[in-house]
Amino acid sequence: MKRKDESETMKEDESIASICPKTRNNHSANESEISKKIEENMEFGGILGTAFNIVALPALVLFLNLMCNGQSCKFGQFPIFYNGWSYFFDWDAVFIFFSWVSFQAFLALLPVGKIRYGLPLKDGTRLKYRCNGFISLCLSLAAFMCAIHNDLPIDIVYNKLFQIMVTALVFSYLMSLFLYIKALSMPSSKLAPGGNTGYAIYDFFMGHELNPKMGNLDLKFFCEMRPGLIGWVMINLCMVVKSFKDNVGPSPAHLLVTIFQGLYVFDALWFEDAILTTMDITHDGFGFMLCFGDLVWVPFLYTLQGKYLMNYIHDTPLLILIGISIVNCIGYLIFRLSNSQKNQFRQDPKHPSVAHLESIPTAGKKRLLVSGWWGMCRKPNYLGDIIMSICWSLTCGFGSIIPYFYPIYFIILLVHREKRDSMQCQKKYGLSWQKYCEKVKYRIFPYIY
Template structure:
């Protein structure tokens, strides 16, 4: 039976199967470049073409590529340094457990120190804004090279190491979804490293560069830019501080590491999640104290829901007898595990998604209401989380059966109370 599990093929294909995977390989980079080109225009309208495409020579910059590689290898060096603790992941199909070094927060602190040195030395951080499109092209190129390497490496991996969702037998689909679950070079876990470090930490420092560019142009940072940079920095620092929680997420436990995650981690996250700051540099917005206070309160509400629900879930997974969660109502399942049906998880099935989306809206509001482009993140994230929730629903139904049906009856709303 165990051997059958290890060699089983993926039969449930997502994103439209091989055809959808093929299209997304072009649609994802195309979306990034379209948004960045549009953002630099005076109108910044997603409904108007941003003009003729720049010549290739202006998009490819060896210096930008060297900066990206230096950043990537700096984060890789910080990852392998003996800082932080080592934790075990969830059991794999062969019952082994991989070890992970938990030191992303340390990496953020070291990176922040280096950024402080760059500010003291008055290095031209505005270079990032001035060459942002070239940096995005370089990042997409690195993601493609990494994806090809990952797929070639997966061809020599044992069957037990392949991803449950990326073993279809179709090379294009498996290349996109990710053929190998936890590709490693020695003890260096490529998926885990890319999940939080180069792109997510890079997102924060891209925002810092935008802030410095705004100071260069206007003499001082705007309240809108300060709020955007501050909100997003808190979000990233929170993710890094709670790094260990990522070991139980779908990305680590179920999804392989292929083009989808490689491009998402290295290019999509840093170059689209920072779109509000990029927009504000050339489309400054005046923000009054009253509006700013309301936006801060909205972001605080989202963070309370997001962090409260995630902390409750993680505490319950680690130890159901923990005093923080011991009094919560649960539903037993045939697997021996229990499902939370009270607290945050009695409000909706994914309260963490609800908090995430409220924060996403708060990040966009400082950009005003006259352009839809800065709201791309919240629109995209809504679609992403609804799709992810559907994937979660499908996996939980297969895993928990009748217990999950009972949970859905008790908690009928998926993300938005009384709406969805």
Template sequence: MKQAAKTEREFGGTLGAVGIPVSLPLTVLLLIGVSRSPSASLFQWPPALPSADQLWHPMAPLLLLGWIGLHAALYSLPLGKMSEGLELKNKTRLKYPINGFHAMCISVGLVLLLLKLGAPLGRLFELLLPLAVCTIVLSFLLSIFLYAHSFSVSSDALAPGGNTGNHLYDFFIGRELNPRIQNFDLKYFCELRPGLIGWAVINLGLLMKEVELRGSPSLAMILVNGFQLLYVGDALWNEEAVLSTMDIVHDGFGFMLVFGDLVWVPFTYSLQASFLVVHPQALSVFGAAVIVALNGIGYYIFRSSNSQKNQFRRDPNHPNVSKLKTIPTATGKKLLVSGWWGFVRHPNYLGDLLMALAWSLPCGFSHLLPYFYVTYFTVLLIHREARDERQCKLKYGASWDSYCKQVPYRIFPYIY
């Protein structure tokens, strides 16, 4: 019972489990509507809500199901290698196909082929709201299935915080840790496949819409597409690293992750590109160079720190990490206190936020909407960092206290 009470506090407990599934879908639809309104004002009253006829198109469910089906097929292809996840409570390790980058390349190749054949990819701009509505419905249906499925598995298969007995909360947070249909891992599939790659394809469709309207893509649109495609490609190239993240190792697969993976990522992370279709921005070569440099610095910090952590987790004796200073813990594992992880406790978050800012800057400073992502992401990472802190404190005890004394700053050096 003590564990259940503690878990209830995550994301506002029962109140959050009721409010978030209602508010987030409305937020997605509102943001898409605002991005294409002339004023693009987040404070417009009444708000720029889409009309009913804008929310449905018969092509939307066909495109969505075709996209999901394509990636389910690509996931199942014998491409790439198989990798083992971390050890589970029953001392077993699940196997995962590491072929997400192959799936992205095939997907982009198919999209480019369709473009060459004359497919109107720019229509994605008009279909964005209906696609979002269909994906929201799919996320609820999948979450209901996952919750029902969780009652057919053993207690060892349940997530540490998803079996509180509160049906609303468990549905939201995720009751089962690694739901599978035979060898098809639903959480792992959704984490990096249809939503993440879909984000890059939506961006490309919005770029093509700008080409239709103005004859060529703007420098701002090219930067936004390029930065975000790099981010997606990097995540899939380093797909194996996701197997040690909190999402895979600790969190159950419920509405929170389903909606985040399938709806929130592709339809809110593409806001900058959507904004630029209706609100073109002039960007100087010098301004572009500064933004590219900022994104490069952020990417370097993000990738270097994540690679260092993943290398240390997999082989602490590897020459790249063997000379780094560490603190022993009662679990037998060691905590890094030098390198990137001796700079701040979450250097990967710092790099992530610098990139997020670089994605927004090409949209200028006349509207707040393009900065929604970096604002939201700051709040998200600070919240996630607090969750990380609690987990590490419980796991490592006094060793974590010692680490925090040696590395006092959490994300921003000398600030936070």
């Protein structure tokens, strides 16, 4: 489907072409060349690849959660569906999901927390963001504790987790469709660079509008950091509570992975404003890719380790758990220190903590770090992320491959993401980026890749 402003331009060109056949031929050739360039720059396998992902990614989430349940957690062993469609759909689950999203939206709109501005848009304006994610997390935890204190049935979240996931999946499809239709009436300046090809399926997946809003709520920023990310912590805690109710309590490994992942989310929300410079916010539109990823993929796949350890208790030796904890802390330090160094350099290159670092100037005002953490490899924060993801799965032992899906997928994701980012930087910085790549040779894994 072509955009309105583009179709109007085509009509004008056609009127000129009717007078001059040569112009018509040139127009057709130019249009063909433009379409070819658009298709060459498409990501995720282009139209066919994104169409496949729209079906395959949700199917994968359903498949893995069906495989890992109270009956078993191995490939090829589906649970017994005692109640037919009620295994997939439940009105209580619908209520829980929409209550949770509404509660997080309410917290996001509270006039508390710091105000930060995003990077300049095409028209030169900068969007204002209310960064109160950490406060929202703390209030969510307080509400969770109140629910426990008042003996509310917390375990219903685990008992209906699959139905809640199906509700979130259906909602992500409907919301993505709504956002795509809404974006059709938007001016080109409001559209996302990567989701503005004119091909409906591709733009639906990538996100047609860059920063869709509903009132004062920035939908992309909200979904990136709130319902799914905080929901990840809440689902983990619900499983810990259920372990106390059903068994003697969670195993040390189960508690450890809950703490690891909880601290990871705490860190993300404490440094919430750092996301404003990421590709998700600055380049990607808000379509099915991010909507599904935020609302379904994160909370219902990243909790597989906790789900596995709740149902299958492992007597992991204490020394091994200590070793895993030490490696996880090393990964976290790499992740946090490298991110902090980059953010500090972006905010104030003359700050004493980063003033000594070597950098390469670009055509604009930015400089590219080539020393410190960012001289070790181009994405040291990804390296720390990967180390932590492996540690979370190691707490599960080696009884099943399913809890290891997260680090396997995460490595593939970050390698692909680094390539996407590198392509964008090559276009943006040109020769400066080539010099940077010559100086910092390794992408993610020093001396390996």
